[in-house]
Amino acid sequence: MxxxxxxxxxxxxxxxxxxxxxxxxxxxxxxxxxxxxxxxxxxxxxxxxxxxNLVARGMRQGTLPIVGMVAEGVITQPFATEIVRSFDNVLRLGGLRLIVSNLRGRDDVEAEVAELKRLMPQRIVYASMYHRTVTLPASLTDTIALMVNCREASDAVPALVPAERAAGRMVTAHLLSRGRRRIAFLNLPGLVAASLRESGFRDAHGEAGLQPNETWLRPATAELYSDRAPSLVGSHIADWFAGAGERPDAILCGNDRVALETYNALRRAGLDVPGDVAVASFDNQVEIAARLDPPLTTMALPHREMGRLAGEMLSGQRALPATVEEVPFRLVERASV
Amino acid sequence: MxxxxxxxxxxxxxxxxxxxxxxxxxxxxxxxxxxxxxxxxxxxxxxxxxxxNLVARGMRQGTLPIVGMVAEGVITQPFATEIVRSFDNVLRLGGLRLIVSNLRGRDDVEAEVAELKRLMPQRIVYASMYHRTVTLPASLTDTIALMVNCREASDAVPALVPAERAAGRMVTAHLLSRGRRRIAFLNLPGLVAASLRESGFRDAHGEAGLQPNETWLRPATAELYSDRAPSLVGSHIADWFAGAGERPDAILCGNDRVALETYNALRRAGLDVPGDVAVASFDNQVEIAARLDPPLTTMALPHREMGRLAGEMLSGQRALPATVEEVPFRLVERASV
Known part of the structure; x- marks a missing residue:
């Protein structure tokens, strides 16, 4: 060069x-x-x-036109990269460049931030690849300008998070509005999102004067479904539909991959979607939800939107949230409900 | 700060x-x-x-410990981000930080590279999100150190590309080795990968002393399948299995999303995978291929491997390729063949 x-x-x-x-x-x-x-x-x-020469200018002004991002968690959700891409796109319009520091499990956040600071970024954000509560060292709560897809445990840092509870309520209300009354929920295990979505699921039932059947409301246990272990989705569904008793007429799934397995299990049981059982989900995973048979009704995660908002905030077009701002999901209606 | x-x-x-x-x-x-x-x-x-202060040191030494990446193409393939992540991971071990400049369709590559150079990166690489041949302006063929997942039209720049032809040959040979003799190929439209994979498909037939049935070898036409348009996969398959004539006993799919639709279409036709028809594919898309029913045999794209090699090359642990280095796919055997 x-x-x-x-x-x-x-x-x-x-x-x-x-x-x-x-x-x-x-x-x-x-x-x-x-x-x-x-x-x-x-x-x-x-x-x-x-x-x-931006570097010479940076020496005079004390910063380079860089925003640093400490990104935490393995990207098991392909669409999580939407956060980074839309964030980057908006920053660039404001003349800023993004440097992403991918944290691995054992990495020390303080050391990572110190490394990023050596490049004199204007601001540093912290992003998680799934919705989490993060406990930052006290030394960093002033250094991190914004949390994206996560919140700081003490809410000491402005944050953008998905509106999980509202999403759980909206998709459940949608199933109820289509006449479904026996809704099972194959929730994801051990996630912040899971308990909030379950609250929304209960909210919608309460508003309709109904009680969910607790037998079909799988708590967020680690045994049900994991991207890293054999899934128990199929055996749960087989159990529900094996006996002569009451059966679900709808299954809400923790994500589109759980829905894919749910389709498989219902098909093996000789059941039609949505004729016998409606299926709905969360994520709107790129190119999957739309191509399932039938195409899947699902709540689209607001990853792109969070990235865009974060970009506008970091480039000064929009104020940072005072505390935690919830970003709504979008109901994508397809043929499975 | x-x-x-x-x-x-x-x-x-x-x-x-x-x-x-x-x-x-x-x-x-x-x-x-x-x-x-x-x-x-x-x-x-x-x-x-x-x-x-890396910036002060950069001023003295003429570069910052940064590698710039001009990344081209919308990421329709979620795993394409594996290139960036593994590249970044390896660079960081060498004390280098990655700045990614996401090119949009109408962006001017020279202007993008000039912008990146203002931050005084040590090297700049060019990455494509799907396998392409890229014509770089002559001014840039010395500036770009390495092409990743693409090659420069004149081969003036060292490049890492997926070994498409070898992959097409390997997966076809695998189907043949399992006794399949009537293999259809629902190839992807209009891609460099498609024509190379078709060559490999023909190679494997030739080595087995067989001729592929051209009726079932869909040329790489734009009508068949697109991530942005209604797919014709279902109607093609319905046609093949409607009449009384010879039918395929295996379908090779252009990617795992085509395979998902192929499963749907075969199921609607009352056919069993792999009993009646084996299905194989390319990509090994995260968390999909393994969870289809039956789990899908597919050729894993070498995105992570290309990222790792690029990182080792840019941090000086490995020599740059003299011209174009092909990185092999991996056959992931599951239950669909």
């Missing part, structure tokens, strides 16, 4: 003007000078291939 | 040594000094919270 750079001093010398004038012509439209001077300077800068 | 930094000068003044000695003690183990001096300097640096 070429290291010989044309400097503002080079341009100033050639044209017999001050460096300050060159700087004004190139970087500060509000500094007054004749149009002709401004034009001559810009034309020469262009001809010589002048590239503003 | 705190801007007051402890400098090497501060440490030197306090201890009555030169800045050069401080620099040597902190950053250059090969500079000779007594263990006691080195220890005193390090202890004070630690006590004062000295953080090496």
């Amino acid at each position: 070429t290291r010989s750079r044309v400097s503002m001093q080079d341009i100033a010398t050639r044209l017999g003007v001050s460096v300050k004038t060159v700087s004004g012509a190139l970087h500060n439209p509000s500094i007054r000078m004749s149009d002709e001077t401004r034009h001559r300077i810009r034309a020469l800068a262009n001809e010589l291939g002048y590239v503003p | 705190t801007r007051s930094r402890v400098s090497m000068q501060d440490i030197a003044t306090r201890l009555g040594v030169s800045v050069k000695t401080v620099s040597g003690a902190l950053h250059n183990p090969s500079i000779r000094m007594s263990d006691e001096t080195r220890h005193r300097i390090r202890a004070l640096a630690n006590e004062l919270g000295y953080v090496p």
Whole structure:
């Protein structure tokens, strides 16, 4: 890579003007000078291939036009990258570049942040790849400008999180509005999202004057479903539909992958979706939910939206939330309900 | 963010040594000094919270410890992010940080690269989110150190690409080895990968002394399958199995999403996988291929491997390829064949 750079001093010398004038012509439209001077300077800068040295400017100003992101958690959810992409897209419009520091399980957050700070970023955000409560060291609660897809345990840092409870309520109300009355919930295990969604599931039942059947409301136990272990989705569903007793007429799934397995299990039991059993879910996983047979009704996670909001906040177009801002899901209606 | 930094000068003044000695003690183990001096300097640096200012060092050395990546193409393949993540992981082990510049369709590559260069990266790589041939402006063929998941049209830049033809050959040979003789191929439309995989499909047939049935070898036409349009996978399969004539006993799919639709269509036709028809595919898409019913045999794309190799090359642990290096897929055998 070429290291010989044309400097503002080079341009100033050639044209017999001050460096300050060159700087004004190139970087500060509000500094007054004749149009002709401004034009001559810009034309020469262009001809010589002048590239503003952000690093030199950063040394003077104390920061580079960089936003650092400490990103936590293995990306098991492919759409979690939507957070990073939409964040980055918005930052770039504001002239900022994103550096992502992918935290691994045993990494020390303080050390990671210290590493990022060596590059003199303007701000640092903390993002989680699934909805979590994070306990930050006290030393970092002032350093981290925003939490994305997670909240700080003491709520000491502004945060954007998915509106899980509202999503659980909305999708359950949707199933109820279609006449389903015996709704099972194959919830995800051990997640912040799971207990909030269960609250929403109960809210919707309460508002309809109904009680959920606790037998079909699997608590968020680690045994049911994991991306890393054999799933028990199939055996749960087989149990529910084996006997002669009451059976669910709808199954709400913790995510679209659970829904995929639910389709498999219902099919093996000779049941039709949605004729016998409606299925709904959370995520709207790229290219999967729409291509299941029948296409899946699901609550779209607001990852892109959180990234966009974070980008607008970090580039100063929008105020940071005072505490925790909940970002709504979107109900994507397809043929499974 | 705190801007007051402890400098090497501060440490030197306090201890009555030169800045050069401080620099040597902190950053250059090969500079000779007594263990006691080195220890005193390090202890004070630690006590004062000295953080090496990479930006200042960058100004002196002409680069920051940054690698820039120009990343092209919308990420429709969730696993394409594996390239970025494994690349980043390896770079970090070498003390380098990654800045990704996501190119959008109409973005000007030269302008993007110029923007990245303002941050004085050590090297710049170009990555595509699907396997492509890219025509770079001549001005950039020296600037870009490596192409990842793509090749430059004139092969002027070292490149890492997936070994598509070998993958097409391997998966077809696998189907043949299991006794399948009437293999259809629902190839992806309009991709570099598609025509290379078709060559591999033909190679494997040729080596077995067989001719593929051209009726079932859908050329890479845009009508068959797109992530953005209604798919024709179902109607193709329905046609093949409707009449009384010869039917495929295996279907090779362009990706795991095509395979998902293939399962749906075969099921609707009352056919069993793999009893009546074996299904195999390309991608090994996270958490989908393994959870289809039956689990899907598929060729795992080498995205993580390409990222790792690129990281090792850019951090100097491994030589850059002379021209184009093909990175092999991995056959993941499951129950669909």
